[in-house]
Amino acid sequence: MMGKVLILLLVEIKKSGEKFSTELVGKTKAEKKSNLEKYTAERWGVSDDKIDIGNADPKAMAECFSKIDGVITDHPELADRLANGGIFVASASDMRMMTGSSDSVAFSDGNGVAFNQKFWGAERERVDPNGFHVQNSVQSDTATHEMAHILERDLARKMGMSPQEEAQAMRTQQLSRQMVNDALVSTSSTDAEIIRGVKNSSPRERRGWSDSDAISFFNNASSEQQNAMRTVSISRYASAKPSETFAEAFTDVRVNGNNANSLSQAIMQEYRRLAGGLMLNIPQFIDKGYDSFDESSQIFNAVPLADAPNWVHEEYGELKKTLSKDNNAGVRAF
Ligand SMILES: [Zn+2]
Numbered sequence: 001m002m003g004k005v006l007i008l009l010l011v012e013i014k015k016s017g018e019k020f021s022t023e024l025v026g027k028t029k030a031e032k033k034s035n036l037e038k039y040t041a042e043r044w045g046v047s048d049d050k051i052d053i054g055n056a057d058p059k060a061m062a063e064c065f066s067k068i069d070g071v072i073t074d075h076p077e078l079a080d081r082l083a084n085g086g087i088f089v090a091s092a093s094d095m096r097m098m099t100g101s102s103d104s105v106a107f108s109d110g111n112g113v114a115f116n117q118k119f120w121g122a123e124r125e126r127v128d129p130n131g132f133h134v135q136n137s138v139q140s141d142t143a144t145h146e147m148a149h150i151l152e153r154d155l156a157r158k159m160g161m162s163p164q165e166e167a168q169a170m171r172t173q174q175l176s177r178q179m180v181n182d183a184l185v186s187t188s189s190t191d192a193e194i195i196r197g198v199k200n201s202s203p204r205e206r207r208g209w210s211d212s213d214a215i216s217f218f219n220n221a222s223s224e225q226q227n228a229m230r231t232v233s234i235s236r237y238a239s240a241k242p243s244e245t246f247a248e249a250f251t252d253v254r255v256n257g258n259n260a261n262s263l264s265q266a267i268m269q270e271y272r273r274l275a276g277g278l279m280l281n282i283p284q285f286i287d288k289g290y291d292s293f294d295e296s297s298q299i300f301n302a303v304p305l306a307d308a309p310n311w312v313h314e315e316y317g318e319l320k321k322t323l324s325k326d327n328n329a330g331v332r333a334f
Contacts, residue, residue: 020069022062032058040065044072046083050112054089056120061089064115064143070254071147081150085112092118105139108146110153110170115142131200134235134252134264141251148250151271152176152243158275176246179274180231183249183266189230193261194218197233234261246271 020043026032036058041048053061068087072079085108092102095116099107106115119139133141155175156166169175189197191211198214199207206214218229232239238248249264250271258265 020066022059022066024058024062029058036062036065040069040087043069044079044082046079046086050083050086052086052088053115053120054117056089056115056117060120060140061115063140064120067140067143068113068147071144071151075147075151075154078147078150078154081111081154082113085109085150087113088115089117089120090114092116106142106146108149110149110166113143113146113150132236134238134248134255134261137251137255141255144251144254145247148247149243151250152246155271155275170243173242175274177242179267179270180242180245180249182270183263184227184230186270187262187266189233189262191215193230193233193263197229197231200236201229201232201239230263234264 021039024032025035025039033053037051037053038048040046041051065087068082072082090098090107095104095107095114095118096102098104098109098114102116102118104116105119106113108114119142133145137144149170152175153166153170156169159175161169195211195214198218199209206217209217218226221229228239231245234245234252235248238245246267249261249267252260252264253268256264
């Protein structure tokens with residue numbers, strides 16, 4: 001009996017310590033698909049009808065799953081969310097129903113993850129994350145980003161919220177808003193980050209500015225504008241709304257470690273503080289600036305409040321133009 005328990009224990013330990021294998025097993029695409037689904041489902045303890053990569057390229061999906069596996073290794077509690085919501089590949093039109101845009105690369109409601117077939121098929125459209133997403137990230141880091149939305153939702157649970165309160169917290173972005181705002185107050189950005197933030201923000205002409213012009217522009221800006229520029233120094237998509245700032249900060253830290261943007265690191269420190277239960281009550285945040293987007297918004301439908309400061313309307317106009325016009329695939333929202 002003892003021996004059997006010990007062997008089982010050793011097998012468990014070996015399994016949990018094994019690196020995720022992106023090597024595909026099987027001759028045909030159908031076999032590779034089915035084996036990959038079984039392998040991941042078993043590894044995460046998810047029922048295998050909850051993982052379906054549809055017609056996506058198994059190799060591309062294996063890369064995404066490897067990123068998801070890394071997150072689950074550090075946050076094993078998230079496997080339950082996947083067991084609930086599942087991982088699916090959706091058609092571009094289904095994606096439009098979920099996010100409002102058929103160009104969303106992937107989507108998470110905080111339980112499961114949906115990947116847009118259009119970007120993950122064998123002849124998929126490529127996403128160039130440069131500038132729009134965090135430095136040094138690649139297309140499969142989309143999966144890391146989506147896991148951050150699941151982490152945010154699970155934070156609500158960790159803080160004792162009911163499923164209804166969780167859903168409400170996701171809609172209002174209450175927790176990501178709090179983490180981002182607290183991180184902005186508690187940390188300062190380096191000169192390099194400030195320069196990147198100024199140049200990454202709108203209008204586009206700023207990209208041609210000299211470093212010293214960028215720094216002096218920042219120093220003369222209001223603190224609201226400074227915070228917007230510091231946020232956009234993580235990535236342009238990070239400035240879309242607080243839940244995206246959180247997701248991009250999470251991705252930044254996973255991709256770049258100690259070299260991640262200092263704001264990203266501070267946001268994840270806020271996460272750990274909240275997840276650790278040190279925060280007993282949640283202050284109400286007054287919507288302003290980019291935070292004043294219609295709370296039901298997807299980025300394309302979002303509108304600033306009529307009485308938001310002028311710079312919000314200006315930045316919003318620029319962001320919307322960038323998102324709809326720029327034919328660089330990197331500007332797609334997800
Ligand atoms: Zn997102």
